[in-house]
Amino acid sequence: xxxxxxxxxxxxxxxxxxxxxxxxxxxSTGLGSIATxxxxxxxKSTQSAGAVVPHDKSATIPFWDQHQAGIIxxxxxxxxxxxxxxxxxxxxxxxKLLKAWTEASARMTExxxxxxxxxxxxxPAADGGEAIGLSPSRLTLTFGFGSGLFSKAGVDRYGLxxxxxxxxxxxxxxxGDELMEAKTGGDLSVQACADDPQVAFHAVxxxxxxxxxxxxxxxxxxxxxxxxxxxxxxxxxxxFKDGTQQPKESEHDHFVWVDKKGPRWMQxxxxxxxxxxxxALEHWDSTDVEFQEQVIGRHKDSGAPLGxxxxxxxxxxxxxxxxxxxxxxxxxxxxxxxxxxNGGAQILRRGYSYNDGVNFTxxxxxxxxxxxxxxxxxxxxxxxxxxxxxxxxxxxxxxxxDALNQFVTHVGSGLFACPPGAKKGEYIGQKLFEMV
Ligand code: HEM
Numbered sequence: 507x508x509x510x511x512x513x514x515x516x517x518x519x520x521x522x523x524x525x526x527x528x529x530x531x532x533x534s535t536g537l538g539s540i541a542t543x544x545x546x547x548x549x550k551s552t553q554s555a556g557a558v559v560p561h562d563k564s565a566t567i568p569f570w571d572q573h574q575a576g577i578i579x580x581x582x583x584x585x586x587x588x589x590x591x592x593x594x595x596x597x598x599x600x601x602k603l604l605k606a607w608t609e610a611s612a613r614m615t616e617x618x619x620x621x622x623x624x625x626x627x628x629x630p631a632a633d634g635g636e637a638i639g640l641s642p643s644r645l646t647l648t649f650g651f652g653s654g655l656f657s658k659a660g661v662d663r664y665g666l667x668x669x670x671x672x673x674x675x676x677x678x679x680x681x682g683d684e685l686m687e688a689k690t691g692g693d694l695s696v697q698a699c700a701d702d703p704q705v706a707f708h709a710v711x712x713x714x715x716x717x718x719x720x721x722x723x724x725x726x727x728x729x730x731x732x733x734x735x736x737x738x739x740x741x742x743x744x745x746f747k748d749g750t751q752q753p754k755e756s757e758h759d760h761f762v763w764v765d766k767k768g769p770r771w772m773q774x775x776x777x778x779x780x781x782x783x784x785x786a787l788e789h790w791d792s793t794d795v796e797f798q799e800q801v802i803g804r805h806k807d808s809g810a811p812l813g814x815x816x817x818x819x820x821x822x823x824x825x826x827x828x829x830x831x832x833x834x835x836x837x838x839x840x841x842x843x844x845x846x847x848n849g850g851a852q853i854l855r856r857g858y859s860y861n862d863g864v865n866f867t868x869x870x871x872x873x874x875x876x877x878x879x880x881x882x883x884x885x886x887x888x889x890x891x892x893x894x895x896x897x898x899x900x901x902x903x904x905x906x907x908d909a910l911n912q913f914v915t916h917v918g919s920g921l922f923a924c925p926p927g928a929k930k931g932e933y934i935g936q937k938l939f940e941m942v
Pocket of ligand 1: 742744746747748749750751752781783784785802804821839840841843844845853855883884886897900901904914
C-alpha cells in the first residue's frame with residue numbers, strides 16, 4: 507500500500523532534511539560558533555573518551571569499529587540497559603540471535619528502523635515505529651557476555667565453558683552489599699546510550715523482540731546524565747560533579763582494552779561492571795554541605811578537590827590543615843578511589859543517575875529512617891581491561907572505609923565481557939564462536 511506511513515520514511519532520511527535546515531539557520535542567525543562546536547564534537551566523538559561534549563542530536567557514532575561503541579564514546583545523556591537470561595536450546599540459536607542483533611543495531615545507530623518496513627499492513631511491523639522521525643541521537647549499542655553464557659549452574663549449555671575468560675570471575679560479595687537477585691547478573695547485556703531517551707528505549711525494545719524464545723529480559727535500568735548542553739561534567743543526584751577524573755586517552759590500551767594477554771576473542775574488548783547504587787537522598791539532603799564535601803573530598807560548587815580551586819586540578823593528597831589532618835579526609839570517596847590509594851589502578855566510569863520513584867525502605871545508618879523513600883541513585887557503569895585489577899581491587903577497600911557508604915547501598919550488580927567491535931559483515935562476538 508503506497509499510503510503506508512512507514513514506507514517512505516527512515517529515521518535518518520527524515521532527520522537529514524531537518525538537519526539541513528538547522529545549518530542554514532545557524533549561518534544566518536550568528537549561531538555559527540555553536541554550529542562549529544557541534545561539528546567539532548561529532549568529529550571527536552569516536553576518539554575522545556569519557557569526555558563530555560555538546561549534544562549534537564544529528565550525529566551518528568559508527569557501529570562497525572575496532573572497539574564496540576559506547577565505551578570510550580563521549581557520554582550520551584540517556585541510557586537504557588538490559589540484562590538477559592538465555593533460554594536458547596543450542597549454540598546455533600545464540601549465534602543466530604547475535605547476528606540478528608548486530609544487523610539491527612547497525613541500522614538503528616544510523617537512524618534507521620531495526621529492519622526494512624513492509625508496505626503490507628496486515629502483519630505486525632518489523633519495527634515498533636516510535637523512533638521514526640527522531641534523530642540518530644548518537645545512539646550506541648554495546649553488548650556483553652555474562653558468565654552464564656559459558657556455564658550456568660555447572661551446566662555447559664552451549665559448549666563454551668573452555669573459552670570462559672579467567673577475568674570473567676564471579677563477583678565477590680562486598681561489605682555492605684544488599685544485592686537483589688532481580689537486579690543482578692545475566693547471561694547477555696545490552697547498553698543503549700543516546701541523547702534521546704526514546705531512541706535508547708526503542709533500540710532495546712527491538713532487540714528484546716528479536717530475542718523472543720532465545721533470551722528473556724532479566725532486569726533493565728534507565729538512567730540520565732544531565733550536564734546542561736553537555737559541555738560540562740554532569741552533576742549526580744548528590745549535587746556533585748561526577749566524572750571528572752578518568753583515565754587519559756593514552757592510558758586506554760592499558761586500563762580499558764583487553765590486550766594480547768587476554769583470550770584472542772576478547773582482545774580489543776573490555777569488561778563491564780555495573781552496580782545499581784541507591785542513594786539515601788532524604789538523609790543526604792539534611793546533611794550540612796560542609797560535611798557532604800568532606801564525604802566526597804571535593805567542593806560541591808566547583809568540583810575542585812578540597813582546598814583547591816579548579817575542577818581539573820590533580821588531587822593534593824599530601825595537603826594537611828593546621829592540626830595535621832588531611833585536607834582531603836582519609837575516608838573521603840575521592841581519596842579511597844584515587845589512583846594512589848589503589849596501587850595505580852584505574853577504571854573508566856560511565857555512570858548514569860536513575861530515578862525509579864519511591865519504595866518502602868529501612869535505612870541501615872543513623873537516623874535509621876523508615877518509610878517511603880526515593881528509589882533513586884547512581885547506575886554505576888565502569889569499563890576496564892580486567893575487573894580483578896579494576897573495580898574489584900578498588901571497591902574491596904572502599905566498601906569497608908568510604909564515608910559515602912553512610913548514604914549509599916549497592917542493590918544490583920553485573921559483570922560482562924564485552925567483545926571487540928565487529929567489521930562490516932561480521933557479528934558481535936564472532937571470534938568467540940569461531941574458536942569452538
Ligand atoms: C552512589 C555512588 C557513587 C557516587 C555518588 C560517586 C560520586 C563520585 C564523585 C562526586 C566523584 C568526584 C568527581 C570525579 O572525579 O568524578 C567520584 C570520583 C570517583 N569515583 Fe565515585 N561515586 C560513587 C561510587 C563509586 C564506586 C562504586 C566506584 C568504584 C569502585 C567509584 C569510583 C570513583 C573513582 C575512581 C573516582 C575518581 C577518583 C580520583 O579523583 O582519582 N565511585 N565519585
